[in-house]
Amino acid sequence: MKTLKCLLIIAAFCAFQAAQAQKTEYKVLKNISLEGDAGWDYLLADDATQRLYVSHGTMVQVLDIKTEKVIGTITGTPGVHGIAIAKEFGKGFITAGRLDSVVVFDLNSLQVTAKIKTDKNPDAVLYDPYSKRIFTFNGRGSSVTAIDAKTNEVAGTMPVSGKPEAAVSDGKGKIFVNIEDKSTITKFDAKSLKIDAEWPLDPGKEPSGLAIDLKTNRLFSACGESKTIVVMDCTNGKIIASLPMGDGCDGLVFIKEDQNIAASCGEGVLTVVHQKSPKDYSVVQTLPTRKSARTITYSEAEKKIYMSSADVTMENNHRKMTPGSFQVVVVGK
Numbered sequence: 001m002k003t004l005k006c007l008l009i010i011a012a013f014c015a016f017q018a019a020q021a022q023k024t025e026y027k028v029l030k031n032i033s034l035e036g037d038a039g040w041d042y043l044l045a046d047d048a049t050q051r052l053y054v055s056h057g058t059m060v061q062v063l064d065i066k067t068e069k070v071i072g073t074i075t076g077t078p079g080v081h082g083i084a085i086a087k088e089f090g091k092g093f094i095t096a097g098r099l100d101s102v103v104v105f106d107l108n109s110l111q112v113t114a115k116i117k118t119d120k121n122p123d124a125v126l127y128d129p130y131s132k133r134i135f136t137f138n139g140r141g142s143s144v145t146a147i148d149a150k151t152n153e154v155a156g157t158m159p160v161s162g163k164p165e166a167a168v169s170d171g172k173g174k175i176f177v178n179i180e181d182k183s184t185i186t187k188f189d190a191k192s193l194k195i196d197a198e199w200p201l202d203p204g205k206e207p208s209g210l211a212i213d214l215k216t217n218r219l220f221s222a223c224g225e226s227k228t229i230v231v232m233d234c235t236n237g238k239i240i241a242s243l244p245m246g247d248g249c250d251g252l253v254f255i256k257e258d259q260n261i262a263a264s265c266g267e268g269v270l271t272v273v274h275q276k277s278p279k280d281y282s283v284v285q286t287l288p289t290r291k292s293a294r295t296i297t298y299s300e301a302e303k304k305i306y307m308s309s310a311d312v313t314m315e316n317n318h319r320k321m322t323p324g325s326f327q328v329v330v331v332g333k
Contacts, residue, residue: 025333026262026272026287026305032068032328034061037321040308042082042124042251043328045299049107052299052306053083053092054328060094062110065299068330072110077103082125084134086149093134093149095122102136102145104152114152118145124177128169131190137164137177144177146193158193160186166210166251168219176234178207178221185210185219185232199237204230209251209296211261216278220261222252229263229273231281241281245271250294253305260284262331264307266294270331293329305331 038057045052045065052063060074060083079097086093087107094103096115102122104114119141126135133155134147142162146155160179164186167177173190179198183205187196201207204223211220212234219232222245229252231241248266255262261273261281268291274284293309307329311322 025285026270026331027333028287028289029304029330029332031290032063032330033324034070034326034328036061036326037323039319039321040295040310040326041080042295043297043306043308044083044085045297045302045304045306046085046087047299047301048087049085050301052297052328053085054308055080055083055094056308056326063328065302074103074105074110074112076112079121081123084125084127086127086132086134088129089149091149093125093127093147095125095136097121097123097139102134102147116147116152116154118147118154119143119157124164124166126167126169126175128175128190130169130171130173133190135167135175135190137167139163144175144188144193146190156193158188158195160195161198165208168210168212170212170234171214176210176212176219178210180206180208183207183223185221185237187234187237197237199232201230201232202239203242204228209249209253209263211252211254213254213256213275215256216275218275218278220252220254220273222249222263224249229261229271240279243271243273243281243283245273245283246286248294251296253296253298255298255305257300257303262296262298262305264289264294264296264305266292268293270305270307287331289331290327290329303332307331 043054062072077096081095119138121140122136124137162179162182165178206225207221209222246265246269252263259275263271270287272285290309293307311325
């Protein structure tokens with residue numbers, strides 16, 4: 001009887017471990033090939049419009065998120081970086097770094113309707129439903145430009161301490177943005193454009209990707225130089241944890257249904273960190289993906305991760321993409 005009891009306990013434990021693994025393990029489902037041989041930056045899975053927007057060269061390719069087929073292309077965006085959607089106004093916004101502008105397009109026709117001047121080299125872009133504003137984070141301008149999403153009018157430009165990267169909103173009027181060259185996070189008011197705080201990410205260095213868990217008030221910052229994911233309390237700037245990740249990371253996402261943070265690393269891995277509690281974090285998976293897959297987005301509706309990638313070589317200190325190799329890597333369970 002004792003032997004049988006022990007066997008039952010072991011079997012139950014193994015079943016529990018298998019169930020836990022099932023919750024946390026991701027795999028590469030497919031690669032979606034797209035035309036074009038130029039570089040890329042952000043991509044955006046927008047469940048409200050059922051579309052995947054992929055920045056690529058001087059354009060944004062638009063895919064139906066369910067069929068994963070291209071349904072349109074938005075051109076005239078040289079130096080393209082990020083995409084934001086304001087569905088309530090029927091508009092999308094694309095940062096065009098070489099134009100020092102944000103390009104506005106119609107969500108139905110995908111036609112460009114306006115170009116709005118920002119500060120120098122707008123990179124990341126964010127729509128904040130609370131303030132009804134688009135925010136561009138201007139790399140060479142070391143600033144943030146706020147734009148009324150309804151009228152396309154510039155509401156103001158706010159200087160920051162260095163090069164701003166990705167940003168998130170708390171949905172209550174506060175915006176958080178990574179300052180890459182200062183290794184800090186700046187918190188500012190979405191309406192007044194006044195800085196509330198700037199917090200060091202130490203031991204994190206050179207942050208790029210940023211995500212937020214609104215339930216636990218946690219910020220997750222992908223710090224490329226230090227190869228760490230830094231967890232911060234967004235109410236006071238206190239560092240909660242620092243976890244190792246792969247090399248060459250440019251983005252990360254928070255998957256709230258799994259309580260996981262997934263960081264896309266250009267060395268060719270996806271680092272997955274699990275949030276067991278607001279104070280307890282651990283790396284639970286390092287998934288091989290594709291070299292150069294460094295930017296990332298997540299669809300809650302499809303429960304899939306998407307990462308842009310291509311075969312890239314260095315020639316005379318310049319990156320060169322192999323023709324015909326551009327793909328979106330799709331990860332799920």
